[in-house]
Structures are given as C-alpha cells and as structure tokens.
Amino acid sequence: MSRPRRHGQRRGRRDIALGVLGALLAFGVCEAVSRSGIVRRDYLPPASEVVRRAVELAGDSAFLDGVGATLRAWALGLALACLIAVPVGLLLGSVPVVDAAVRAIVEFLRPLPSVALIPLVSLLLGSGTGTEVALVTYAAVWPILFNTMYGLGESEPLAKETLRAFGFGRAAVLLRVDLAGAAPFVAAGIRISAAVALIVAVATELLSGFGEGLGIFIAQAQLATDGTRDVLAGVVWAGALGLAVNGVLVWGERRLFPWTPERRGARP
Incomplete structure (x- = not known):
C-alpha cells in the first residue's frame, strides 16, 4: 500500500x-x-428523548411513507436537474457567444430562492408532487451547471490539440476530453445539489402544507400542544438523510475519480 x-x-x-x-x-x-x-x-426536550422518538418513528409506517414521498421528489428533482444542467453547462462552457448572450438571464434567475416561487409554481402545476419536483429541480440546477462550466475550463489543452491533430471534430473533443476532465467537478456539483435538493424538498412541504412527506410531518407536529419533541425528531431524520446521501456520494466520487489529489490523500 x-x-x-x-x-x-x-x-x-x-x-x-x-x-x-x-x-x-x-x-x-x-x-x-x-x-x-x-x-x-x-x-x-432532552436530546435522549428526541433521539428515542426518532428511533420510534422508524417503526411508524405512515411516517416512513411520508419520508419515502420526500425522497421520491428529491430523487426525481435531482435527476431532472442533472439532465438539464450538464448539457446546458457544456454548451455555455464551450460556446462563449452563447454564454455571453444568456449570462444576464442566468445571473438574474440564480439568486431567486425556490421557496419564494411556491405560489407561482402552485398556480401553474397545482398543489402536488409536480410543484415540489419543479422547485427541487430549480434549486439543484445551479451548482451542477456552474461546476460543469468551471470543469470545462480546467480541461487539458494538450489533450485537445492532440485529438484535433488526429482529425477528431469539436464534438468528439468535447466528449472525450472536456467532459471527462469536467466529470469530477460535475460530481462535486451533484453532491452539493443533493443537499440543496433535500433542503428544498422538506422546506417546500413545510411551507406549502400540501401533499405528504417529512416536511408535512414537521409542520403538523409544530401545531400540536406538545409537539416540540416530534418536530426535533423530524429534524433529526432530515439531518440523518442528508448525512447518508452525502456519505454515499462522497464514496462514489472516491471510487469513480481516485486519481484526483484530494482522493489520493496527497498533499500539494
């Protein structure tokens, strides 16, 4: 070793x-x-009681169904964000004219918080899973998009020139060199977006009050007379899900991209 x-x-x-x-x-x-x-x-409440309640919820089928609904909206929104952000990031990162043309629109849309769009999206898509998925997708697009664009700027110029010398076209160079070089950055963007998507999924349920999910459980618990323990237990579940998702994605990055310095554990 x-x-x-x-x-x-x-x-x-x-x-x-x-x-x-x-x-x-x-x-x-x-x-x-x-x-x-x-x-x-x-x-x-004492932390031991909150943790005990969180463990008890693992045996509640209705609660687990709600967590499953949140995870489904999270996964679908994150997948759509990847399908949108990676091709758009490749386009903007490789065609400066297009980047310059849409930069003002992108910078206008990026700071808009997803939860502020709940009323508008609800009017367009109705009060259901579609609204939650749309908001999750919107929030998750940006880290993946900008990481893809940044990764393209870090590609190896010599490798691109070598392919061009052997007669490869622009599309082949983009896929074989640029996309391969940007892949670790894209993966990092997906990991960041996964956390953002989970936050938005729970927040959308919590603020909108429709559908089912972990956010709905927390919203209903806070209305109870002695619901603080359940609220905090729901927060523990949200944090545990985020920790698990991040751990899986970090493990995947290490397996897929072991050549990067931070994955090898080497110091600069």
Missing part, C-alpha cells in the same frame, strides 16, 4: 472520529441544558 493512500486512510479515520466526538459533545450539551432547567423542556 502506497504512503499517500495510507495517509488518506488515516486522515479519513481521524475525520470520522472527530465527527463522532463532535456529535456526542453536541448531544451532551443539549441533554445537560434541557435537564438543568436552563431552558424549558417545552422548548428544548
């Missing part, structure tokens, strides 16, 4: 240990603050 690889594995184990330590520290602080009476239990 090479030295950089051993170093990367040690660093990975250290990061995991530090992450677990930080989580345990936060758990202990929340538990102590609640049980000491500094904050009323109505506002901040």
Whole structure:
C-alpha cells in the first residue's frame, strides 16, 4: 500500500472520529441544558428523548411513507436537474457567444430562492408532487451547471490539440476530453445539489402544507400542544438523510475519480 493512500486512510479515520466526538459533545450539551432547567423542556426536550422518538418513528409506517414521498421528489428533482444542467453547462462552457448572450438571464434567475416561487409554481402545476419536483429541480440546477462550466475550463489543452491533430471534430473533443476532465467537478456539483435538493424538498412541504412527506410531518407536529419533541425528531431524520446521501456520494466520487489529489490523500 502506497504512503499517500495510507495517509488518506488515516486522515479519513481521524475525520470520522472527530465527527463522532463532535456529535456526542453536541448531544451532551443539549441533554445537560434541557435537564438543568436552563431552558424549558417545552422548548428544548432532552436530546435522549428526541433521539428515542426518532428511533420510534422508524417503526411508524405512515411516517416512513411520508419520508419515502420526500425522497421520491428529491430523487426525481435531482435527476431532472442533472439532465438539464450538464448539457446546458457544456454548451455555455464551450460556446462563449452563447454564454455571453444568456449570462444576464442566468445571473438574474440564480439568486431567486425556490421557496419564494411556491405560489407561482402552485398556480401553474397545482398543489402536488409536480410543484415540489419543479422547485427541487430549480434549486439543484445551479451548482451542477456552474461546476460543469468551471470543469470545462480546467480541461487539458494538450489533450485537445492532440485529438484535433488526429482529425477528431469539436464534438468528439468535447466528449472525450472536456467532459471527462469536467466529470469530477460535475460530481462535486451533484453532491452539493443533493443537499440543496433535500433542503428544498422538506422546506417546500413545510411551507406549502400540501401533499405528504417529512416536511408535512414537521409542520403538523409544530401545531400540536406538545409537539416540540416530534418536530426535533423530524429534524433529526432530515439531518440523518442528508448525512447518508452525502456519505454515499462522497464514496462514489472516491471510487469513480481516485486519481484526483484530494482522493489520493496527497498533499500539494
């Protein structure tokens, strides 16, 4: 086993240990603050009760159906964002004239928060999964789009010139060199968009109040007389889903792109 690889594995184990330590520290602080009476239990239940409630929800079929609905909207929205953002990013990154023509529109649309578009999209698509998927797609497009464009700028000029010298056309160079070089950047954009998409999916359910999902569970729990524990348990589920998704995507990046310095664990 090479030295950089051993170093990367040690660093990975250290990061995991530090992450677990930080989580345990936060758990202990929340538990102590609640049980000491500094904050009323109505506002901040003990962390142990919240975690216990979150575990109990794993056996609630209705709750799991809601989580499944959220994940379906998340996955569909993220997939649509990839199908839109990668080709558009390749076009804008490889054709400067097109990039210049639409740059003002892109910069106008990018800062618009997805949740602010709930009324408009609801009028167009109705109150259902379609609205949630559309908003998730809109929010998830931008990181993938700009990472794709940035990745194209990092492609190897010598490799492109070599292909052109052997008679390959512009499309072949784009697919064989530019897209291959941009792939790690696209993957990073997808990982960022996955977290954004999950946030928007839950927020859309929470703010719109229609359909089913994890956000609907949290919205209904906050209306209950003693619903703070359920609200926080739903938040724990949202955080756990985000952590799991990020972990899977990081693992996939390491498997698909082991040649990048950060994946090898090498220091610059």
